[in-house]
Amino acid sequence: MRVTKIEAVSVSIPLAVPYKLSRVYGTITDATAVVVAVTTDTGLTGYGEADPMPPFTADTVSGTMQALRATLAPALIGADPREHKKNEETMDACRDGCLMAKGALDMALFDLAGKAYGLPVHALLGGRKRDEILLSFPLGSGTAADDAEVIEARRALGFRSFMAKMGRNPIADEIRRVHELTDRYAGVVQIVADANQGWTAEESLAFVGGIEGTLLSLLEQPVKADDFAGLRRIREASPIPISADESAVSAEDALRLACLAAVDVLSIKASKNGGITKSLRIIAIAEAARMQCRMNSMLEFGVTQAALLHLGAVTGQIIPSGHAYMSTLRMSDDFTDFRANLRDGYAHVSNRPGLGVTVDAEKLARYALERLSV
Template sequence: MTEVDQIAIEAVRVYRVSIPLINPYYLSKIYPTTTHSEVVVVELLANGVSGWGEADPGGVMFTGDTCDDVMDHFSDSGVKSLPGTMLGDLISGASLAGLCGATKSAINVAAYDLKGRLTDIPVWKMLGEKHHQSLPSLWPTSSGTSAQDMDVITPKYDLGYRTFMLKMGSNPVDEDIARVHDVYEKLPENARLMVDANQGWSFEEASTFMRHTIDLPLALVEQPIAADDYGRIHELRALSPNPISVDESLKRFADAEQIIKVKGADIFSVKISKNGGLAEGLAITKLAAKHGVKIMMNSMIELGITQAAALHLGCVTPNVVDFGHAFMSVQRTSDDITDFADWKTSGTVALPDKPGLGVEINRDKIDNYCLARLES
């Protein structure tokens, strides 16, 4: 460990924050409609400096925890146990064993940010070699109709977005098939299309979709079947040349190992909060590169802290996909507690030249949207 890694955390502050979305978000039939970005912000303090992390729980099926679970952890022991812990142990994850994805992620990301601010270096330098200065962003549509899709796609294309994700799995599969064909026919020039069923199809429905969309060059088909059924995804891969991505199936490093073993994915959908932070996310991307699996940087309904962390990881990942990644989350919320939105230009997001995560935190906005807080 370096001298900085041996610095002890002096204090912890935790804020439960809820910010309304501009429009409700409809996923597949197994998920409720999302109307707010509800997160838990974690502030670690040492040597007069703050590092920031953010838990973005998607529920048990996504991150393994909820906002209530995250707050319960910090209420029960988390706030009291972190002071005195060495920074390096939080970055490596040595002190975070047993924690679920979003809780673990918030602490791990805050530790990375704190080290970067203490040493005046950006987080990406702690992760590896920079392969990209910027990455393109996708834009998603809710599960609905092709007309509703085009109402979203047309203005976003004019703003520079070139990759669009259609959420599916709420309607009968034959309607989803007709919908994606209709959207593809109307898609602007040079745009890419992907679909995400969020576990909304049975294996038979997913097979039908794959067979009837062979003629469409989809960027990917994400999580077509239940998360625990990834052993059968290789059967779906044989039905179509369109690549399959796993999201809910991929929570931990052990999941990545098992999915690779059964040849269950062409693409890994990496989410910082779902995958337990930067350290675990980095390990997953390296394993994927070793086995020829591509990476798409995806997101929960999250704020700028986690979006920034995802960008740092994506920019050191050589095997990222060459189409859009999910860096649009703060454009879908009515506000944010950071300046991450300022990093975007014409559908592309670029790393700033700043220490740590590089985002500026607006404490007034935290206070404005805070539902509850804890402090060591």
């Protein structure tokens, strides 16, 4: 089986509700992705997705399209989609970085391999160790009253785990928010916090000093991505586990975080981390270092979410609170049927061949911005 054609299309779809993040990211109204379709001489097509979101990611939509057109897609013409490590080497030899473009191609090649073997991707990754994964739902930056509105609406739909975005309001307000949520929801729902690089180490230390005994069970990325020493200081002072997200992009990042004992948890995103092959390497480092993984997402659509679901199915230790398989629920529309996996507050692992999602070509055409074909 050989790759004969690679097409890519950038798409932009409005969010169902605008998303308030930290001081660094502001408020987001639309999600933009690059969808790749890789076709082979057997007639099979596999799909991948890149989710560039500057400044969260170094990659941009135009840079991803350019990398696909100029080097990465031409380099894979003639490749066997089942040779994942070899294909990863081919792409890495073309250019450094571009994890989003490489990740989209890697997902598409896994989708093809699974379809060719007639097996779900998790079976190609050593077999699943769980059938479903608890969902979390995000709470935008705001007050406990804002949170309660979302929590009540989502609890009615089966959600019992939430991720509160922080990092743009004063620390004292965030501590008060956590205590108010504890008074109302302790023992009822789980809540983790994500500051998305919004705090200094000192602000973070003040925060973790004020939330002991509350329902909060994890704090993600309080400080800037490159502040590994700050993460370690916060971890040493914190009554709850600390997670690295923006700090944990490459396997080298994961290894450094592990060696420094800087965090307890690595946040895994199939798109951020450069696809399935590269995410597996980070997951292996987490496992060797006795760290847990939090299966996490960008603002992304069903192809990336499906890749993450297969990774979550095979990862050794995942945190006991919810994981980010709700991204498509936050969009006004999706070009896949991934939402069918979400039931009763869980993401259910698919046994369909490949990534297990169907891509709707008509919707891709409707939301298309720019196309390329190699």
